[in-house]
Ligand SMILES: Nc1nc2c(ncn2[C@@H]2O[C@H](COP(=O)(O)OP(=O)(O)O)[C@@H](O)[C@H]2O)c(=O)[nH]1
């Protein structure tokens with residue numbers, strides 16, 4: 026798996042970052058990790074720099090000026106990945122909600138040509154969410170129906186942030202036209218891939234709520250998604266520039 030880059034965006038993940046990096050490298054020899062940190066006040070990046078001494082040529086860090094959301098952090102990471110010629114590019118959270126053991130499953134589907142984008146899906150087979158309050162499950166499930174209704178995409182978990190992309194997907198999407206920053210960013214990436222007719226596959230995963238640190242979800246992220254989905258649908262009618270280079 027030496028053609029794989031796992032991008033982990035971080036904001037105040039000091040309690041998780043070393044554990045997640047170690048557990049990924051313990052499982053997979055060849056993969057590389059890029060942490061995109063928004064200058065976390067808890068010094069998440071210092072921990073990464075410490076670990077770079079152990080994981081030379083395997084662990085990379087990009088520090089951005091300040092907190093600007095998940096979407097811009099990933100766009101930064103995607104551009105970096107394309108420059109460095111990785112073939113399989115992952116989105117993954119730092120907080121162990123995504124099980125590192127599932128990386129291989131998503132990778133294999135893309136490698137075998139069964140998918141251009143493989144999504145780790147909480148809702149592909151039932152509801153596989155552990156320790157989330159009922160309110161958050163309800164919100165997330167509602168988002169799933171809402172997105173399907175407005176976009177017509179047959180994806181059960183459109184806000185999932187555990188994804189393997191083949192390089193050509195990231196190359197084709199017009200990253201400079203990606204507008205959103207939170208859950209809407211996750212929906213936007215999938216919708217644009219769908220409009221470009223890439224093969225999208227969902228694989229059931231178990232999502233576990235974080236044990237350490239705090240979620241960065243807030244009301245503005247929910248608002249952005251509610252209005253963003255309608256915006257995306259309308260924009261998609263007009264021009265392919267909206268989603269393709
Ligand atoms: N660089 C960066 N990372 C972020 C930002 N917001 C969230 N993240 C990271 O994105 C991942 C998912 O965020 P999280 O708060 O766990 O979202 P939740 O799982 O939906 O509650 C975690 O690794 C966060 O540290 C941000 O503004 N900038």
Ligand SMILES: [Mg+2]
Pocket residue numbers: 118120122235240
């Ligand atoms: Mg989380």
